[in-house]
Amino acid sequence: MTNVLVNERGAVLINKLLSIDGHENSISRVVTHAHSDHIRDLDKSLTTCKNLVGTPLTLDWLVELGYKIPRDYSIRLDYGSRISIGELKLELVKTLHIPGSSQVVVTDEDGLKIVYTSDFKKPGVHTPILEADILVLDAVYGNPNYVREFDEYIEDILTDLVNQLLSKGPVIIYGYHGKLQEVMKIFRDRGVIAPYVLPPKVYGMTKIAEKYDLRIRDYVLLGSSEGAEVVKSGWFLLFTHVSSSNYIREPRASEVLLSGWEFKKPYRYLGSNRWLVAFSDHADFKGLIHYIINSNPKTVIVNSVRSSYSEIFANEVRRITKKECIVMP
Ligand SMILES: [Zn+2]
Structure with a gap:
């Protein structure tokens, strides 16, 4: 039974095997992109996790930002390539956010598909919308007023x-x-x-x-x-x-x-x-809802650590999409 959690530092945790964009004692630490709120506690992960997964550009940028990452410690995963970590299959898919950014797709042995979008903009145009059973996202612009018509x-x-x-x-x-x-x-x-x-x-x-x-x-x-x-x-x-x-x-x-x-x-x-x-690297409120509707998950998890107005956002998701929506932590 696959277990998806978000800890109080914003890490997305799957079966104690993966900790994505935050630290926990897991086998692998995954970094979706090089922004500081997504590489939180990376030093801790570098000492306790067995490896670090990211796109080659993201991993090279981390080194440029001053992190000491041994070459054989990191798994340089190109967009669309898959690796196995325990019973899970892991893939990174491109997003439009900053160069090297990715969303994370994890599939378990029963075929359950978990997607963590991380940061993105222009869903359906330059960021592929992925179908998921469990969709985890950061509602950066969680308030319905956070819309940019331009x-x-x-x-x-x-x-x-x-x-x-x-x-x-x-x-x-x-x-x-x-x-x-x-x-x-x-x-x-x-x-x-x-x-x-x-x-x-x-x-x-x-x-x-x-x-x-x-x-x-x-x-x-x-x-x-x-x-x-x-x-x-x-x-x-x-x-x-x-x-x-x-x-x-x-x-x-x-x-x-x-x-x-x-x-x-x-x-x-x-x-x-x-x-x-007003130049943002994030989809506005409407963009977030657009992603959810087209991803058509059974369950939506809102990562409150990197969200604004997460409770209001979750209510809107339930009202508009009729989906189960959980705020974590
Ligand atoms: Zn970012």
Whole structure:
């Protein structure tokens, strides 16, 4: 009998064999992507679990983020490949979230299928919706008011804004690791040719992402002689982590903050050449419900540790889909 639980740190646990995106004493630790709320307690897992499973890009990014992971300790699982862990079969399926992101599909010996979606956006378009018996998800936008009507066009809106700002001077983009690389790619795909200037960690992660077919092109390391040349030219985009302070003193520079917590308008002016853009890497409330309806599970488990308004969300799931919905822990 397969047992699915979520512990108080947000780990999804299956039969004491797998602990996904959180720690527990299990055989394998699975990491769906390199965001900090999904690699919680990874150091503990590295000392007690037998192996670490993730996509090759995610595992390489963890090393770049400073984790010491012996090569023979990790199981580098490509999208669509399957491995056995005890009586369970495990597969990672691509999601649109940050490069390397995956959802986890586990099948037990009776054929019971458990899917943990982890973080995703654009379900049914760029994130495959998987059928499941038990569907576990993080309701990041669990409140029915958390809806962005402009989500479909936000890539174009953001690119237009950045092109406009680039005509006046350099532009600094603030975002989380992973989201930065996604946005670099969005701009290139939409014809932005200005060079990118990247601080060391962002530069290292971008180099790794390029190894896995994410074509970014034309980027330089901030602080290198090449970087200094580009900064001097005054025409460039600088991508940096939200928590870092301004690297360059340039009065003409505009700053763009990428935020997942804006719902009314695609962007707004904050004053002093600063803009806030409602660019999220997560499906909104409607997207979460869309996934559940099309996955058609018997049971939905809402992971309250990485959710907002999980009880309200669970009530909405029961009301709209008539499915059993459990909040854990
Ligand atoms: Zn994430």
